[in-house]
Amino acid sequence: xxxxxxxxxxxxxxxxxxxxxxxxxxxxxxxxxxxxxxxxxxxxxxxxxxxxxxxxxxxxxxxxxxxxxxxxxxxxxxxxxxxxxxxxxxxxxxxxxxxxxxxxxxxxxxxxxxxxxxxxxxxxxxxxxxxxxxxxxxxxxxxxxxxxxxxxxxxxxxxxxxxxxxxxxxxxxxxxxxxxxxxxxxxxxxxxxxxxxxxxxxxxxxxxxxxxxxxxxxxxxxxxxxxxxxxxxxxxxxxx
Numbered sequence: 001x002x003x004x005x006x007x008x009x010x011x012x013x014x015x016x017x018x019x020x021x022x023x024x025x026x027x028x029x030x031x032x033x034x035x036x037x038x039x040x041x042x043x044x045x046x047x048x049x050x051x052x053x054x055x056x057x058x059x060x061x062x063x064x065x066x067x068x069x070x071x072x073x074x075x076x077x078x079x080x081x082x083x084x085x086x087x088x089x090x091x092x093x094x095x096x097x098x099x100x101x102x103x104x105x106x107x108x109x110x111x112x113x114x115x116x117x118x119x120x121x122x123x124x125x126x127x128x129x130x131x132x133x134x135x136x137x138x139x140x141x142x143x144x145x146x147x148x149x150x151x152x153x154x155x156x157x158x159x160x161x162x163x164x165x166x167x168x169x170x171x172x173x174x175x176x177x178x179x180x181x182x183x184x185x186x187x188x189x190x191x192x193x194x195x196x197x198x199x200x201x202x203x204x205x206x207x208x209x210x211x212x213x214x215x216x217x218x219x220x221x222x223x224x225x226x227x228x229x230x231x232x233x234x235x236x237x238x239x240x
Contacts, residue, residue: 006230015053020060022035042225137150149212169191188204
């Protein structure tokens with residue numbers, strides 16, 4: 001696919017990477033070669049003048065709902081720790097590729113990461129650093145989708161890029177239902193009314209209330225990040 005060589009559509013992005021995307025279908029919890037590819041695309045975005053914040057999920061390691069009979073808060077705390085493991089791995093790989101990156105955590109863990117504040121995050125972005133956000137919201141019961149929406153609002157990002165293991169939003173799982181409808185554009189109201197699983201309902205409601213634009217697309221090819229930043233329509237655009 002030919003790349004758009006014009007000006008970027010977005011100047012500050014919040015890139016949400018699912019934990020499953022970081023595993024990239026491999027047998028290990030992290031596919032470092034794949035993360036290295038993501039780093040190359042992030043560098044290309046920065047070269048185009050785009051500030052990049054990145055928030056990762058932890059589905060490759062642990063989800064709170066896997067806890068069974070565990071106390072829900074404790075199970076979610078494990079998930080927050082797992083997102084920080086992913087964040088540290090991304091930072092290390094990015095630095096190997098010559099990208100200046102900082103990990104900020106919603107939960108204080110000074111040995112491993114800086115404590116997140118929106119002020120410090122914006123300062124780091126303006127200094128040309130990639131800000132990697134771990135720890136979710138720092139609170140149980142909230143997903144990393146909701147954390148991505150919240151942080152996007154706090155750092156005044158132009159868009160949340162939801163990089164998933166599926167190429168767009170569908171009316172049903174296209175792997176199970178070949179007749180599922182693929183959407184190129186949706187409103188948050190449609191997501192809520194149709195109960196679509198583009199992002200969780202709390203995140204959708206927050207984005208709707210705060211006029212945050214989202215773009216859901218597949219990460220099978222990391223270059224898709226750059227394509228969306230440059231304005232190509234390859235996934236599903238979500239707005240009010």
